[in-house]
Amino acid sequence: MxxxxxxxxxxxxxxxxxxxxxxxxxxxxxxxxxxxxxxxxxxxxxxxxxxxxxxxxxxxxxxxxxxxxxxxxxxxxxxxxxxxxxxxxxxxxxxxxxxxxxxxxxxxxxxxxxxxxxxxxxxxSHAVIAPRLFLENLLLPPVVTGAREQGVLRYPLPDGYPVSWVSHLDVADAVVALLGRPDVTGLIEVGLRPAVTGPELAEAFAARLGHAVTYEALTPAAFGDLLAPLLGTDAAAGVAGLYDFLGTFPDNAIAPERSAQAVLGLHPRTPLQWLTDAVG
Known part of the structure; x- marks a missing residue:
């Protein structure tokens, strides 16, 4: 093959x-x-x-x-x-x-x-993989540095906003599985179930870093300002716009019936497992 x-x-x-x-x-x-x-x-x-x-x-x-x-x-x-x-x-x-x-x-x-x-x-013969937000976004310098050096994980989502976070490693697992499964067609969503909130992400960072980490919800505009030196003004504004849009929904969670868990029997890494695999 x-x-x-x-x-x-x-x-x-x-x-x-x-x-x-x-x-x-x-x-x-x-x-x-x-x-x-x-x-x-x-x-x-x-x-x-x-x-x-x-x-x-x-x-x-x-x-x-x-x-x-x-x-x-x-x-x-x-x-x-x-x-x-x-x-x-x-x-x-x-x-x-x-x-x-x-x-x-x-x-x-x-x-x-x-x-x-x-x-x-x-x-x-095809399948469409639909992730939501990538855990790797949390490794952007303005985000991960705050967690490491200040004990604050800052991100532009409300405290209680659940997200089916997923890593690139989990997407790869699903892609490889689907390449070998021509019997599976249509839309497959890849991400954590149940969805995870910001404070739960902070708990995973605390466990991995060995010190207390709290979650701080930023406005999308403030997050864009943090990213502008890294991505450029236009790209940062686009990111801020995405999070403005996501804020109009009650969550960003995948549908159980079309999840990789239900369709492929794959279970994405928890935030702590991902931090261990991706960050070491």
Whole structure:
């Protein structure tokens, strides 16, 4: 079985490529950098603006893992249409697409919706993974430094707001499982059940760091200000806007009936397990 992995040097693709390579599967790692090195994989540089190049990369693959890179709305939508066109041309055996988290899939941006709709129309064997918020967001320097040095975990969600947090490692586990399960189709949500609140996250940090950590709810605007030096003003404003939007819901929890727990028998890492695996 051979697999093609988008973004194989990035946060989502790298653990998928590593997991497949670890069991000896032939892996083609798609990147924008021809000089990239991915252990156990063949690296192939692709341009999401070039449908023919994408189709060549997909052709003959038993499975393809797709997620869209960050970018402006017009670029993302163009990339989405190109990916769908290339998949239709190449007809790989199986496709797993990640929405890359944030909102419930019903409120996904047009690019994500375009890929989902395109896969439905394609007739290809496929599944869509829909995470919510990634635990790795908590490793952003303004967040993790506060927990480590000041004993305060600051994040732009209310104290009692439950989230089905998930790590990139858990998404990778689900992707690998779905690549080998053509009988499972449609939408699968990956994340913690029951959902976890900010103070519960702080408890996990306290257990891992060995000192007291409390949770402090920030406004989305204040969080954007913290991120601006790291991400740039426009990107930070976009993050703040996401959390403004999420604040209009009572929670950001996955649906039990379409969870990875129910569909695949996979149980995501707890925050403490994740901190141990990811941070050491």
């Amino acid at each position: 051979s697999y093609v992995i988008h973004g194989a040097t990035g946060a989502q693709g790298a653990p998928v490529a590593a997991a497949l390579a670890a069991v000896g599967a032939p892996v083609t790692a798609l990147t924008r950098n021809a000089g990239a090195v991915v252990a156990g994989a063949r690296v192939r540089a692709v341009d999401l603006r070039a449908t023919d190049t994408l189709a060549d990369a997909y052709r003959g693959a038993d499975g393809v893992f797709v997620h869209l890179p960050l970018g402006g709305p017009e670029d993302r939508l163009r990339h989405a249409h190109n990916v769908v066109a290339a998949l239709n041309a190449a007809r790989p055996g199986r496709v797993v697409f990640s929405t890359s988290g944030g909102t419930p899939v019903e409120f996904a941006d047009p690019a994500v919706t375009a890929v989902i709709d395109g896969l439905r129309r394609s007739g290809l």
